[in-house]
Amino acid sequence: MPAGGEPVTVEWLTAEAFAPFGTVMMLDGAERRLINEGTTERFHALATTDVEAEGGRTILSVFRGRARAFPYAVTMMERHPLGSQAFWPLSGRRWLVVVAPDEEGAPGAPRAFLASAEQGVQVARGVWHHPLMALDETSDFLVADREGLGDNLVERTYDVPYVIDKPTP
Amino acid sequence: MPAGGEPVTVEWLTAEAFAPFGTVMMLDGAERRLINEGTTERFHALATTDVEAEGGRTILSVFRGRARAFPYAVTMMERHPLGSQAFWPLSGRRWLVVVAPDEEGAPGAPRAFLASAEQGVQVARGVWHHPLMALDETSDFLVADREGLGDNLVERTYDVPYVIDKPTP
Numbered sequence: 001m002p003a004g005g006e007p008v009t010v011e012w013l014t015a016e017a018f019a020p021f022g023t024v025m026m027l028d029g030a031e032r033r034l035i036n037e038g039t040t041e042r043f044h045a046l047a048t049t050d051v052e053a054e055g056g057r058t059i060l061s062v063f064r065g066r067a068r069a070f071p072y073a074v075t076m077m078e079r080h081p082l083g084s085q086a087f088w089p090l091s092g093r094r095w096l097v098v099v100a101p102d103e104e105g106a107p108g109a110p111r112a113f114l115a116s117a118e119q120g121v122q123v124a125r126g127v128w129h130h131p132l133m134a135l136d137e138t139s140d141f142l143v144a145d146r147e148g149l150g151d152n153l154v155e156r157t158y159d160v161p162y163v164i165d166k167p168t169p
Numbered sequence: 170m171p172a173g174g175e176p177v178t179v180e181w182l183t184a185e186a187f188a189p190f191g192t193v194m195m196l197d198g199a200e201r202r203l204i205n206e207g208t209t210e211r212f213h214a215l216a217t218t219d220v221e222a223e224g225g226r227t228i229l230s231v232f233r234g235r236a237r238a239f240p241y242a243v244t245m246m247e248r249h250p251l252g253s254q255a256f257w258p259l260s261g262r263r264w265l266v267v268v269a270p271d272e273e274g275a276p277g278a279p280r281a282f283l284a285s286a287e288q289g290v291q292v293a294r295g296v297w298h299h300p301l302m303a304l305d306e307t308s309d310f311l312v313a314d315r316e317g318l319g320d321n322l323v324e325r326t327y328d329v330p331y332v333i334d335k336p337t338p
Contacts, residue, residue: 027231036234036300043231045316049218051227058220058227060255060291060313062196062212065205086229088311090259122229131205142257142311144229147214 013113025120047122056148065134070166077107083146086122091139098130182282194289225317234303239335246276252315255291260308267299
């Protein structure tokens, strides 16, 4: 595991940059289908949940996250070996997605992505990520993740925290 | 199938009234869990998707529905024999949920439920329902439903339409 301590540069969230970690859900560029006799536009399959391991099911919950304070010290990361976890912002505010590559079973140096109020994210099954990071004010998110038997949570602590400065408006 | 033609009384959406048709998703009364070292409140499992028939998966999409005009004539209903379909309002507006009991393989007289901007609904697998009914203005909804093989859509037309008057503000 990296020693940590370095500052983390906040990046813009794009599908390409986030691809190693999961799926960016956004209307821009989505497959559109006109349904219900033309009364409804369907932005189709922005994400597909991945929860079936060991008989898991997809559940829908709401997460209400307190805004984080900055500079923020990333001390730990977690991952869900049995299921993806999708977040869709409900409060009309930007938010922060912090993930890390796996390095021999432990999280490598974190990467921070600034998501807009219109961008959701599905963190892929098994990907290291920081718990939900709301910005600016308490914010709600609709979450699609896994319920079922089995141990679906692994947490790891960095030897030295990584530091994220507050994203500029 | 009933002959139709009668006016449909709009009811308030409650978990009890909607129970024969599916699940009301709302924070009020939900199971709450404090997670992420107390920074996040999880309103847990407001709904569980039911899409596994014939190898289906849960997908997340956005539906953008045009506002319906009233009085509205309910001419048809549909159902998805292989999967539930959950709707969560994203645009901060009330909306209308129209469902019907099954009567020997056809939709019975429709019932109309007025949902608030903070109420989602999961229509249970196989339940007759009208396509999405946005109110007042074009509105977005996050939708969790099924993708997979198999015929997941049945539509039926009423002999005589049922009529819904505009819900009062």
